[in-house]
Amino acid sequence: MLVRGAALSVVLLAVACGGGPEEFDTSPLATRSDALSITVEDQVVARLPSSTGAVYAYGEYLPPGYLTSTTHYPVILHLNGAGEFGTSTTEADLLNIVTRHGALKKIRYTAEGKTYFGEQQVMVFTPRAATSWQPAEVNAFIDFIIANYRVDTTRIYLTGISAGGYGSWTYAYAYGNRLAALAPMATNIGAPGPTVTRLLNVPVWGVHSFADGTSLLAEQAWLLGVTKNYGQYQLVSVPTPSASVTYLFSASTHAWTSQPGVVASGDSIARLTVYPGTAHDCWTRTYDDYVFWDWMLSQQRGSVP
Numbered sequence: 001m002l003v004r005g006a007a008l009s010v011v012l013l014a015v016a017c018g019g020g021p022e023e024f025d026t027s028p029l030a031t032r033s034d035a036l037s038i039t040v041e042d043q044v045v046a047r048l049p050s051s052t053g054a055v056y057a058y059g060e061y062l063p064p065g066y067l068t069s070t071t072h073y074p075v076i077l078h079l080n081g082a083g084e085f086g087t088s089t090t091e092a093d094l095l096n097i098v099t100r101h102g103a104l105k106k107i108r109y110t111a112e113g114k115t116y117f118g119e120q121q122v123m124v125f126t127p128r129a130a131t132s133w134q135p136a137e138v139n140a141f142i143d144f145i146i147a148n149y150r151v152d153t154t155r156i157y158l159t160g161i162s163a164g165g166y167g168s169w170t171y172a173y174a175y176g177n178r179l180a181a182l183a184p185m186a187t188n189i190g191a192p193g194p195t196v197t198r199l200l201n202v203p204v205w206g207v208h209s210f211a212d213g214t215s216l217l218a219e220q221a222w223l224l225g226v227t228k229n230y231g232q233y234q235l236v237s238v239p240t241p242s243a244s245v246t247y248l249f250s251a252s253t254h255a256w257t258s259q260p261g262v263v264a265s266g267d268s269i270a271r272l273t274v275y276p277g278t279a280h281d282c283w284t285r286t287y288d289d290y291v292f293w294d295w296m297l298s299q300q301r302g303s304v305p
Contacts, residue, residue, distance in 0.1 A: 032147040041066045042118055044108045046095035048088065054144045055137050056127035057088055059098030061107050062149075063121045071121070074155030074180075074297060075145060078102040078126040079133055079164030079171075081186075087130050098126040101161060102287055116290060120297055123149060133160075133167025135174040142178065154301040159183040161283045162214065169222045172199050181299035183207070183292075184222070185283040188214040191221035195228035201251075203299050204270045207286050210241055211278040219272060223249075226270050230254050238274055247272040262286070264295035 033053040042064040048057050063073065080101055088094035099108045103124045106113025117124060127141050145151055158179050160168035165187035172182050176198035185207040204226050206219040220235045227233075227249055236247050236256045246263035249256050249270035262273050275282050286292050 031143070033144065036148050038062070038149070039067070042114070044095065044099060044104050046088075046091040046098060048091060048094060052144075052148075054127075055140045056129060057094050058125050058127040058141070059095065059104050061104060061117065061124040063118050063123065065121070066123075066150075070150070072150045072152040074120075074122045074152050074157065075149075076103050076122055076124045076157045076159065076296070077138075077142065077145075078104065078124070079138070079158070079160030079167045080126065080128070081160075081162035081164050082188075083162075085129055085131055085163070088128060094128060097128055101283060102126060102159065103293070106287065116293070120293070122297060123151070129167075133164060133170065135167075135171045138167065138171045139175050139178075142175075153178075155180045155297075155299070157181050157183070157296050157299070159296070160185070162186045162188050162280065166218075169196075172196060172202070172204075173225075174198065176202055180301045181205070181296050183296060184219070185286060186212060186214060186280055187218045187222060190215070190218040191225050193221075194225065196222070196225035197229065199226050200229045201269070202301075203268075205292075205295065206270075206272045207275075207282050208272070209275045209277050209279045209282045210238065212280050212282070213278065214280060216274065223270055223272055227254075227256075230269070232256075236272060238272070241274055241276045244273065244275050247274070262289055262291065264291040 036052045041062040045060045047060060084097050084100060088097060099105050103117055104126050107117050125145060146153060156179055158168050158171065165184035166189045168182060168184040169187060172179060173192065173196050176196060179202050181203045183205045206223055208216045208219045210216055216238060224235050230251050231254045244261055245258055247256050247258045248266060248268040251269040
């Protein structure tokens with residue numbers, strides 16, 4: 001399979017801090033907060049750092065029954081794009097920011113979304129970063145969630161869009177063994193090159209538009225870091241599509257195959273859905289498709305690192 005190899009070298013150099021893989025701080029930054037009061041379920045709540053002690057402001061959804069149960073729940077963590085970076089001074093402003101995309105958008109604005117995520121009994125958190133996603137800070141936020149909410153730590157799911165796609169990948173590069181599944185979309189910066197060893201046995205689903213100006217090669221290159229875990233050292237080849245197509249990577253055969261459409265079925269360890277066209281927003285149509293969420297929520301780690 002032929003690949004646009006000349007462009008790959010450019011993508012691999014497009015890491016935020018220059019050539020070579022970034023080194024990430026792995027020290028814990030968050031513990032239990034005495035400031036946090038949890039009194040609302042089955043609706044989206046906005047929380048400022050002043051009221052929680054968390055490293056980020058964030059939006060929160062807790063499923064019905066949370067307040068009266070002792071159950072531990074799966075968690076979807078969503079990292080928004082650069083358009084959502086900034087600092088909110090009011091909960092009302094924060095609520096509007098964290099519900100622009102992803103699961104919280106569907107829960108807040110659609111009855112179907114609220115019903116779905118409620119029935120799935122899943123918690124959803126969308127943090128807001130000031131200027132960028134830093135892996136150690138995202139990890140501290142996950143530590144905060146685990147310390148202050150009843151989290152099923154075998155079912156922590158991470159997804160992100162654009163700059164949040166890059167943030168999701170860089171988090172996984174340093175801490176991916178904490179995740180049950182990863183789903184970056186429209187990633188805007190390329191991969192570091194080395195094998196992403198912490199994503200061994202973690203299902204990954206990347207999504208991108210073929211001619212998006214941020215470059216499909218960024219998603220392909222990060223996925224190469226995943227497939228290197230299984231002996232595949234070539235980029236998945238993506239010819240110009242006339243319709244949506246999903247590329248599926250088998251951990252057992254070490255090979256990529258493709259199927260038309262958005263494919264959520266099967267046990268592929270990595271998949272890449274490519275839409276035709278130039279739209280940077282490849283995430284709305286993906287998040288609107290509940291087969292994507294079914295795929296994500298069906299994943300579970302066999303053990304907790």
